[in-house]
Amino acid sequence: MTNRALTFRQDFWAGGMAVSGERYVTRDDGSALSFDAARNAVKAAPNVIHQGRVGPFPLGSKPGPMIVIVVWGGDKDIWYCGAVLCADYRPSTQAASNYYASFEDVVEVSCTVHDGHMWPQVNTNAFNLWALDTLASFPKGSRPDQFRLAPPPQGYACKRGPFTDHYGPGAGG
Incomplete structure (x- = not known):
């Protein structure tokens, strides 16, 4: 829902945080892909x-200026419907962070915590305060070159820009 709100109401939102947010991937022509594809x-x-x-077709509308924090719950950030895997947030969060980071006037922050598919449980209060302070530090209309990312609480790996820990050597995926 966060990805959709930030994409369609860019005039209203100054930013938001998608925690294990779904961003459905399609072919470049907008036609559906199966879950595994x-x-x-x-x-x-x-x-x-x-x-x-989740967004306009084709993607490319200019969402900024805004701040978006995308949070991935690590290798266990998946959701099963009974015995069937029905959501995998590794590709969803990668696709979302790539999209937001592609705009020069959007501050995109990628955070990884290893809690699986749930609100971050490590230092929860410290994380909540950090996230609120981070979002509030970039009011609507701010200049991205003025943004400075404060260190996240212990247990979180956060950086400005798209995820780089999802795929590749040692990533587990």
């Missing part, structure tokens, strides 16, 4: 801006 498309090209059903 979408996962594999991002895995095969993790640095690409993937077309997605």
Whole structure:
């Protein structure tokens, strides 16, 4: 829902935080991909801006200036519907962070915590305060070159720019 709100109401929102947010990946022509095909498309090209059903087709509207924090819960950030895997947030969060980071007037912050698919549990109060302070530090209309990312609380790996820990050597995915 956060990805959709930030994409369609850019005039209203100054930013937001997508925690394990779903960003559905499609083919470049906007046609649907199966769940596994979408996962594999991002895995095969993790640095690409993937077309997605969450936003306008084709993607490319200018969302900024705003700040977006994308949080991934690590290797266990998945959701099962009974015995069937029905959501994998590794490709979803990669696709979202790539999209937001592609705009020069958007401050995109990628955070990894290893809690799985739930609100961050490590130093929760410290994380909540850090996230609120980070979002508030970039009011609507701010200049991205003025943004300075404060260190996150212990247990979180956060950086400005798209995820680089999702795929590749030692990433587990």
